[in-house]
Every structure is written in structure tokens, then in C-alpha cells.
Amino acid sequence: MCATCGCSVSAVSAVSAGHSHDHPHGSPHAHDHREGTRTLTLEQRVLAKNDALAERNRGWLAARGVRAVNVMSSPGSGKTTLLERTVSALAGRLPVAVVEGDQETSADADRIARAGAPVVQINTGSGCHLDAAMFESALRSLDPHEGIVIVENVGNLVCPALFDLGEGGRVVIMSVTEGADKPLKYPHMFRTADLVVLNKLDLLPYVEFDVEGFERDVALVNPGARTVQLSATRGDGIEAWYDWLDRPGG
Amino acid sequence: MHELAIAESVVDQITTRTGTSRVQGVRLEIGRLSGVSADSLRFCFELATAGTGLDGARLQIEEPDGRGECATCGTVFDVPDLVRLCPCGSADVRILAGEELRILSVEVSR
DSSP states (O other): OOTTTOOOOTTOSOOOTTOBOOOOOSOOOOOBOOSOEEEEEEEEETTHHHHHHHHHHHHHHHHHTOEEEEEEEOTTSSHHHHHHHHHHHHTTTSOEEEEEEESSOSHHHHHHHHHTOOEEEEEOTTOOSOOHHHHHHHHHHHOOOSSEEEEEOOSOSSGGGGOOOSOSEEEEEEEGGGOTTHHHHSHHHHHTOSEEEEEOGGGGGGSOOOHHHHHHHHHHHOTTOEEEEOOTTTOTTHHHHHHHHHSTTO | OHHHHHHHHHHHHHHHHHTTSOEEEEEEEEOTTSSOOHHHHHHHHHHHHTTSTTTTOEEEEEOOOOEEEETTTOOEEEOOSSOOOOTTSOOOEEEEESOOEEEEEEEEEO
């Protein structure tokens, strides 16, 4: 802002000491900018700090031989139900620890603890996503030495997509009750997924959900993503999910 | 509203470089495929800069359009949204521009 008249000088990109400018404004007077500024070129990625922390988390996990998976979805898609079942089913096959992200309450962490896995709850308050710093503190608290850490991100199909935590794989869960149009409506989320899980398959007879169209749209936004269809409550198709956790990319 | 976190990250990175200097202006590059809304960011910038050395700084946002190159036929074309479909039908497209999320420069008082 111009210190003399308070006008906005958005048309001027760099102001050097002692010059005058001729931006249009309502003031009848002409004046110089004496305040003097210098331009500092940064050329930095906005998320550089988060991404550096995420890389550190990735290295920390790799050094311990632990893999992390970031699970994202809208609220109510069945993330916690799927994780409860996963924790019980993989007992003795693959050690699972869980990081729960929610704005408030420890309800989900309590469910996971009852299912038998080490769990840390992160409450983000007004925050709409987890970031690499939150994940780092959760990892230090969990202190995993083997197996897999599953992160249940804050239920939200928009914000978590942008924030790398240091995970080795990204999963988006969609349920058939949400409608098949989500990949095209929330492309950022689907674009970064390694695996797309279509949940609540048991409800398919009762809702209008075009599975083929859904898979076609996922492929449009993210040709490299794999999809699996399952029912977290009944267990149909769930082996493919366990196999992916045991060998992501396989 | 991840734009608030983005705005806070911008303030954090800039103050790391500028220390106690007064920042008068900030130039950002937010590509149209980046997943960040420039309008939301403008709104959040004011909130995130309040009480910092960037308080009152003017914000200039450049918004590069999406451009992609088809790996199948080599065509370079506009990519208006995240459905990266080449006119030839291939979805194997490399994004050349539009995903930028960068702080270009700042103007600080001498």
C-alpha cells in the first residue's frame, strides 16, 4: 500500500527507493514513494516445510522397516469400520498401528483400541487435514518397530489431498451411498491415490450407483490407481485390501 | 479450508527469510490445477498476516493455466481441469504447467 495516500499499488511489482509511480487513483496529487523497498526473490514451494518434514518421516519409517498408509475419505464412508476389521483380521499376520485424525473426540481411537491396535488420536480442532508435523508427533508416540502404520485422515475429500505426511501409499475410500460422481467432483483427492476402495458393497442393491461408470471416472482422473470393492461390515472382497496392505502396488 | 494452512505456510516461510523486516508485498504463483483457490487464499492471507511483519502487505497471485503433453501422440494442449484427456483419447498426459504452488518474491522495506 502506498504510504502517502493509502492507495493500492497492485500494478507495481517492484518498488525501488526514491522513485515515483503513475498508478491510477482518485487522488489529484502526484507523489513519490520515499519509503523504499527491495525485492527478495524466493522461488520457494509454498509447502516446502511440510514436504521436508514428510520426507524426514519417510526416512524415519524406512529406517525402521515400517510402512505408512494414508487413508482419506469423506465422513461416514466407513474408514473406521474398515480399520477395526483390519486390525482384528491382521492380528498375527501384520502388526498394525493406527493414527486417528478428527477435529474432535477420541471416539475413533477408542474403537481402534478396543479392536486391539496401538493407536494415537490427533484432534485438529478447526483444522481440516493432518500435516507432516502432526504425523511426526504421532509416530514418536506410537514408536512402531515393524509392520504398518495406517493413518485415518480427517474426513474430508478436499484438504488432506495436498498434504504429504511421509506415507508410502495413499488410499481413498468411497462408499456406494455417496454417489458415483465423486471422482470428477473431487479430482485432487482421487488423483493422488494409489488405491481406491469402494466400500458398502452390501448396500449396492438398494442404491443407484454405477460401479462401471465410477471406475471409468477414477481412471480418467488417475489412470494409475487400482480399485478394490468390498464391504467392511460383511467382509465381502476384503482379502484384496489385506493383500494390498501386505504388499502395496502388488 | 486448507487455504488458511497454505496462507500460514506462506507467512511462516517468508518470515523465516525476512526476519523482522516489514514486508510490503508478496508475489505467489498458484496454478489453476494446484488444488488451491486463489480467491480463498486472498481471504485467508489477511487473517494469516495479521500481527506479523506481513500485516497489510499486498498480495499478487499469478495463476498459470493448465498445460499438458500427451505421452502417446506428443500433442501439447490446454488442461482446464484435472481430467487430463488428450484430444487423441489418451489419458497418459504429463502436466507441464498449472500445478505451481510457489512463493515467487517479496518486497521488503529497506
